[in-house]
Amino acid sequence: MRATYMFGAGDVRVIDVPDPVIERPTDAIVRIVRACVCGSDLHPYHGLPATAEGIPMGHEFVGVVEETGRDVATLKKGDLVIAPFAWSDGTCDFCREGLHTSCRHGGFWGRNGIGGGQAEAVRVPLADGTLVKVPVGEDSALLASLLTLSDVYGTGYHAAVKAGVNERTTVTVIGDGAVGLMAVLSAKQLGAERIILMGRHQARTDLGREFGATDVVAERGEAGIAAVRELTGGDGTHTVLEAVGHMPAYRQAIGVVRPGGVISRVGVPQYEEAPIGFGSLFGPNVTLTGGPAPVRAYIEPLLPRVLDGSVNPGRVFDREVGLEQTPEAYKAMDAREALKVLVRP
Amino acid sequence: MRATYMFGAGDVRVIDVPDPVIERPTDAIVRIVRACVCGSDLHPYHGLPATAEGIPMGHEFVGVVEETGRDVATLKKGDLVIAPFAWSDGTCDFCREGLHTSCRHGGFWGRNGIGGGQAEAVRVPLADGTLVKVPVGEDSALLASLLTLSDVYGTGYHAAVKAGVNERTTVTVIGDGAVGLMAVLSAKQLGAERIILMGRHQARTDLGREFGATDVVAERGEAGIAAVRELTGGDGTHTVLEAVGHMPAYRQAIGVVRPGGVISRVGVPQYEEAPIGFGSLFGPNVTLTGGPAPVRAYIEPLLPRVLDGSVNPGRVFDREVGLEQTPEAYKAMDAREALKVLVRP
Known part of the structure; x- marks a missing residue:
């Protein structure tokens, strides 16, 4: 064959x-x-x-x-x-x-x-x-x-489930690939009313809006973080679904998560070491979860x-x-x- | 004054x-x-x-x-x-x-x-x-x-609460300082039936036993990890309460956590970067949580x-x-x- x-x-x-x-x-x-x-x-x-x-x-x-x-x-x-x-x-x-x-x-x-x-x-x-x-x-x-x-659907769903997405949580999805879009769909299914999709390919983010994204942030890095913070009164979102796997996406996740919130990763990490100390996860009591769905x-x-x-x-x-x-x-x-x-x- | x-x-x-x-x-x-x-x-x-x-x-x-x-x-x-x-x-x-x-x-x-x-x-x-x-x-x-x-009591309790300790979870507590001992007490209060305390000061681990520890592992590093794995049929425990804050304690936590489990840190991290990629947290779907209680x-x-x-x-x-x-x-x-x-x- x-x-x-x-x-x-x-x-x-x-x-x-x-x-x-x-x-x-x-x-x-x-x-x-x-x-x-x-x-x-x-x-x-x-x-x-x-x-x-x-x-x-x-x-x-x-x-x-x-x-x-x-x-x-x-x-x-x-x-x-x-x-x-x-x-x-x-x-x-x-x-x-x-x-x-x-x-x-x-x-x-x-x-x-x-x-x-x-x-x-x-x-x-x-x-x-x-x-x-x-x-x-x-x-x-x-x-x-x-x-x-x-x-991809189960993987996006896993991100949302592990993050504890529900009707009371705001959500940022990082990545407009298929998993990111499925994370949007899943967050919507789990009841989220505010879903910010970070992605810069308009055809994809347009589909993301159809799947349930309420806001789209095309900027990346510090500008993207600032944009999400502006959309959330400075606080970031309760949950962040990271569907990329590269270090800049992880840094972005840290930048947009609300204190006490959850970063849920389903993009396969292309790094082993990353910031998790007082200045990133620990100080604001941020939870990091996720893995292969x-x-x-x-x-x-x-x-x-x-x-x-x-x-x-x-x-x-x-x-x-x-x-x-x-x-x-x-x-x-x-x-x-x-x-x-x-x-x- | x-x-x-x-x-x-x-x-x-x-x-x-x-x-x-x-x-x-x-x-x-x-x-x-x-x-x-x-x-x-x-x-x-x-x-x-x-x-x-x-x-x-x-x-x-x-x-x-x-x-x-x-x-x-x-x-x-x-x-x-x-x-x-x-x-x-x-x-x-x-x-x-x-x-x-x-x-x-x-x-x-x-x-x-x-x-x-x-x-x-x-x-x-x-x-x-x-x-x-x-x-x-x-x-x-x-x-x-x-x-x-x-x-210290609230901090140990926070570790246990964030880890989701209950009567169905096995627990490893890393550190026999006051916070570690309070984490033992808290895990016991939350219903845990198996609590492994990792510490090497016998007066402290003896007190830990009185607070609810069912097992004490005095070894550290790879030997300590092997000992906890041996106590748990090779799997590690569902929850790990890390009450130290130094990198070796974090590495120990990764070594003794069961796939799908939770590492809950309340020891103030004396590091910023640490392993969180496929080989540590991501692959086995391990959740990392905790922070200042x-x-x-x-x-x-x-x-x-x-x-x-x-x-x-x-x-x-x-x-x-x-x-x-x-x-x-x-x-x-x-x-x-x-x-x-x-x-x-």
């Missing part, structure tokens, strides 16, 4: 690889119907050291079950399924607590012999725990929105409103390519010509 | 200063009955640059109201009062939210013309908001325990059990001196000969 591999920074290729086969009785083979490129795929796209073997890419997909191992109990051939960006058993203590990204037996796509989602098919470990069956066919108009439940926990709760059309998160996809064009999808997202690119194998 | 000033690292003196007088109609003059030296006083004791004027010291005291400004409504001469380590109006939005350390009109002892508590008397700004009247006399045997409500918020809720004797936090005081001996109190605490020294002006 054909599958997308990255061989180093900027070097994405679609290559021939062996078809995936059932290796363990808990596996399923899923034929990919929709996949996509993630903002977090751009991090290795910028910095991955050259590798001769390459790394299978893609951790977001909707597909159809083609084959199941003998221990798979809840899925059968023909089921349309959503895969979260981490696979998990669904039964360990962490999964039962809703922290599937820390599953005791789980893992991530594209590692340790597991393929990626930007491919024709993939072997899904722990299929019963990992996959969520949805009652639509592969011709459904909802596929793009369902695909966001693989990562256990999106598996959020698929079922978020699914009904996607299925009934009351939310339409699939609008973050503004371009569509075939599998062979996946390398162009990376290029377009890296150049910010595309917000998020859907891949149709 | 006599008051304690610090003139540089290691240089604490009791000197003559003018008696405090009412300067604003919201002031009260309080005669100090009990004060003490705080672990956080040792930070400037180690690092304060030499200063000719000196800095008034002490932010914990119980005293008797001697005089009130004309706008003070709730206090009168003769009232015995507890002062929190930050003064606050009690009426602004932050105070109403319980974040008195961010009061819009508040401040801290020993700054901007306000004296300190290690003195014969002090002018208390915003006396109605700041002081809590208690129904005991200045000969009460409860004074030492009441004095802990000025800082709004102890004013906790005095009323914690007071009844102090008054009825069901808790006895005053046991953290293991030495008592007169005001003139305050410099020796610093020395004894710095040498760890004393856990916490009570000062009787």
